[in-house]
Amino acid sequence: MTPSVKRAIQDIRQNRFLNAVTIITIALSILIVSAFALFFINTNDLMNAWKRGIRIMAYLKPETPQAEIPELKKKIQNMYGVSEARFISKEDALNGLKTHMKRQSSLLDNLRENPLPDTFEILMIASSQSWERVEMLAADIEKLSQVAEVEYGQRWLERFTNIFNLFRLAGYALGALFFMAAIFFVANTIRLVLYSRREEVEIMRLVGAADSFIKMPFYIEGLIQGALGGIIGLAALFVIFLFVSSNVPQDFSTGFFHIRFLPLPVFVAVIFSSMFVGWLGCYLSLKQYLKS
Amino acid sequence: MIDSEDKSAIIRLFHVYRNYGVKHALIDITLDIFNNEFLFISGPSGAGKTTLLKLLYLAEPVSDGQILVDGLNLSRIPRKNIPFLRRKFGIVFQDYKLILTKTVYENVALVLEAAGEKRRLIHKKVKSVLRTVGMEQRLNSLPPSLSGGEQQRVAIARAVIGDPNIILADEPTGSLDVDAADLVMDLLKKFHTRGATVVIATHDKALIHKTGGRVVHLNEGRLQVTPEI
Numbered sequence: 027m028t029p030s031v032k033r034a035i036q037d038i039r040q041n042r043f044l045n046a047v048t049i050i051t052i053a054l055s056i057l058i059v060s061a062f063a064l065f066f067i068n069t070n071d072l073m074n075a076w077k078r079g080i081r082i083m084a085y086l087k088p089e090t091p092q093a094e095i096p097e098l099k100k101k102i103q104n105m106y107g108v109s110e111a112r113f114i115s116k117e118d119a120l121n122g123l124k125t126h127m128k129r130q131s132s133l134l135d136n137l138r139e140n141p142l143p144d145t146f147e148i149l150m151i152a153s154s155q156s157w158e159r160v161e162m163l164a165a166d167i168e169k170l171s172q173v174a175e176v177e178y179g180q181r182w183l184e185r186f187t188n189i190f191n192l193f194r195l196a197g198y199a200l201g202a203l204f205f206m207a208a209i210f211f212v213a214n215t216i217r218l219v220l221y222s223r224r225e226e227v228e229i230m231r232l233v234g235a236a237d238s239f240i241k242m243p244f245y246i247e248g249l250i251q252g253a254l255g256g257i258i259g260l261a262a263l264f265v266i267f268l269f270v271s272s273n274v275p276q277d278f279s280t281g282f283f284h285i286r287f288l289p290l291p292v293f294v295a296v297i298f299s300s301m302f303v304g305w306l307g308c309y310l311s312l313k314q315y316l317k318s
Numbered sequence: 319m320i321d322s323e324d325k326s327a328i329i330r331l332f333h334v335y336r337n338y339g340v341k342h343a344l345i346d347i348t349l350d351i352f353n354n355e356f357l358f359i360s361g362p363s364g365a366g367k368t369t370l371l372k373l374l375y376l377a378e379p380v381s382d383g384q385i386l387v388d389g390l391n392l393s394r395i396p397r398k399n400i401p402f403l404r405r406k407f408g409i410v411f412q413d414y415k416l417i418l419t420k421t422v423y424e425n426v427a428l429v430l431e432a433a434g435e436k437r438r439l440i441h442k443k444v445k446s447v448l449r450t451v452g453m454e455q456r457l458n459s460l461p462p463s464l465s466g467g468e469q470q471r472v473a474i475a476r477a478v479i480g481d482p483n484i485i486l487a488d489e490p491t492g493s494l495d496v497d498a499a500d501l502v503m504d505l506l507k508k509f510h511t512r513g514a515t516v517v518i519a520t521h522d523k524a525l526i527h528k529t530g531g532r533v534v535h536l537n538e539g540r541l542q543v544t545p546e547i
Contacts (some may be wrong), residue, residue: 029431040419227416232377233476234405235432236398 030239034246037224041219043250048215052255055204056300062197062261063292068285069190082148082164083177090144090172098172102146105166107159109151118144143174205303212251212307216244222316239315244308252304256297258290328353328484328515329374329387334383336369336539343369346356346541347383351517353483356510358526359519361536367519370536371486375407388483405433408477408514410506412489414469416461416476422448423457426476433480447475451505467498474505478514485509488519491525496526503529 038045084102102111114122120143124131148167150160159177168176198317220227230240264287271285288296321331344366348517351357359367365473372378373385376392385392388406395403416425426533430440451471461469467504477485487506491499503525510516520526526533535542 226419229415229417230428230432231401232375232404232409232415233400233432234480235428236401239432268441 030242031242031246034250037219037223037247038244038250041215041222044215044218045247048211048251049255049258051211052208052252052300052303055208055303056256056259056296057262059197059201059204060260060288062201062264062298063296064263064267064288066194066197067288067292071284071286072212073187073190080150080160080213082150082160082167084125084146084148084167084170084173084177085175085177086144086146086172087174094172095144098170099146101170102167105163107150107163110149112147112149114145114147116140116144119143119145134193143221150203202264205299208255208300208303209307209310211246213311214307215251216248216311217315219244219247220311241308241312241316244312245305246304248304248308249301250304251307252301253297256300259300260293260296263288267317328355328388329352329517330384330386331373332386334373334382334385336366336373336378337381342539344373347541348455349534349541351515351525354510354513354515356507356516356529356531357518358529358533359384359517359536360521360523360526360533365521365536366539367521367536368472368488368544371409371488371517371519373401374484374486375404375409378455401432405429405480406483408474408480408482408485408489408509410470410473410477410485410487411488412492414461414466414473416469416472418461421460422464422472424454425461425472429476429480434479443479444475447479448472450508451475452501465498467494467501470494470498470502471505478509482514484515484517487516489521489522490518491520499525 086098090098099111099113102108117140120140121135123142124134127134146167148163150163164176164178167173227240267287274285327350329349331347331349334344334347335342345372346495359370361367369378373380373392374387376395376540390403417428420428426444426448427440430443435443445454446456448457451474453468453471453475456464456468456472461472464472474490477487485506490502490506494502506516506518506527537546
């Protein structure tokens with residue numbers, strides 16, 4: 027063990043309470059910021075899963091002659107961003123509804139007339155699944171004379187995305203605030219340790235120790251505080267994640283979407299960020315102290 | 319002892335002044351300290367002895383004048399190189415200035431650790447120097463558990479472990495009883511015979527007479543050269 031690491035560990039032992047408070051502060055900051063990150067990652071996954079299923083339904087006017095259907099299908103298929111246009115006749119739609127309704131399908135038997143319209147189900151190519159593109163395509167289809175109404179079920183998703191983006195911004199701001207608070211705490215801890223050891227620092231200088239030699243244990247202390255805070259914060263988040271994910275209904279998290287914990291690169295980035303917070307807190311304190 | 323001294327100056331002070339506001343702590347000090355010399359700076363309390371020593375290891379800056387240490391002009395040393403200057407000195411303080419939370423071994427080893435020496439060498443040298451000052455049995459003790467004389471011997475061990483050319487001692491026996499003071503002076507003389515230049519600031523005339531060596535007298539910040547004893 028190098029003398030600097032030894033001195034850093036000695037410092038942590040001698041100032042246990044102060045260090046514990048700092049590590050807990052960092053851990054709490056990491057927990058909150060990582061919880062936001064976890065929420066954003068999973069919400070993003072969920073929205074992407076929803077986006078992958080975007081379909082535009084074009085309901086035709088009742089008077090549309092059957093002879094025009096092939097021509098109309100060709101027109102829609104030639105539109106930019108369309109992967110497939112599938113015609114669903116009103117008879118097929120009614121049969122489909124009956125199948126879907128199972129036992130209640132007898133309710134539909136008494137209908138004198140089929141109320142459902144002929145429909146085109148339009149699937150989009152993956153690269154064109156942006157909101158702007160979906161809206162433009164829907165507007166183009168709506169302009170066709172045979173089309174009565176266009177609907178895309180995930181229209182609400184656009185509104186949700188906007189709210190999500192607002193949340194993301196709030197998350198960034200909150201994250202920045204918590205990081206600043208953590209830096210402030212580390213800086214104060216190191217400052218207090220420095221004041222409690224000012225005589226020792228002075229003696230070190232008198233016997234020929236360079237500033238870098240004096241600073242090194244404090245930097246190591248800050249990095250240890252940061253790493254421990256990061257690990258504790260992420261461990262707490264993992265426990266909360268296990269609890270929450272075990273309580274999520276099965277049908278919500280299976281199939282097209284799975285709730286997941288922070289991916290390894292994010293995990294590593296959080297630990298490094300936490301260590302950086304520890305280092306920066308030290309840097310600010312030492313810069314001020316040694317200048318004096 | 320004097321005959322064997324190399325008479326080239328290792329420390330030179332030219333018209334040095336040190337002022338604290340309007341108060342003059344040192345006035346027009348011009349002095350050569352020679353290689354392997356055993357020099358006393360005597361004078362009453364407040365005469366400027368400690369200030370003079372502090373100027374040598376740049377704990378304080380000169381207000382005017384020049385100081386050369388081993389050919390280096392102290393006014394031209396950049397801040398980042400001050401630690402390297404201080405490693406030329408072994409400094410013994412009246413209040414020992416030991417780190418109370420570190421063991422005897424750690425206090426002495428600190429100098430070599432700061433100089434970036436290898437652990438094996440540090441271990442060997444610390445043990446050797448503690449043996450020389452008679453403290454090898456107390457290397458795991460903390461300073462508060464030692465007597466004043468023992469603490470001063472540890473401070474001397476710390477001062478000499480880096481093989482400095484110059485040992486500066488500020489009232490090294492000031493708070494010691496006669497026996498402990500004699501032991502400390504014997505140690506300083508031992509390192510002097512090994513080649514170090516020793517500069518001792520003291521107000522103790524008896525100690526100067528007992529030990530012998532060149533004496534310069536400071537009074538109210540002015541230097542009065544006294545014949546060698």
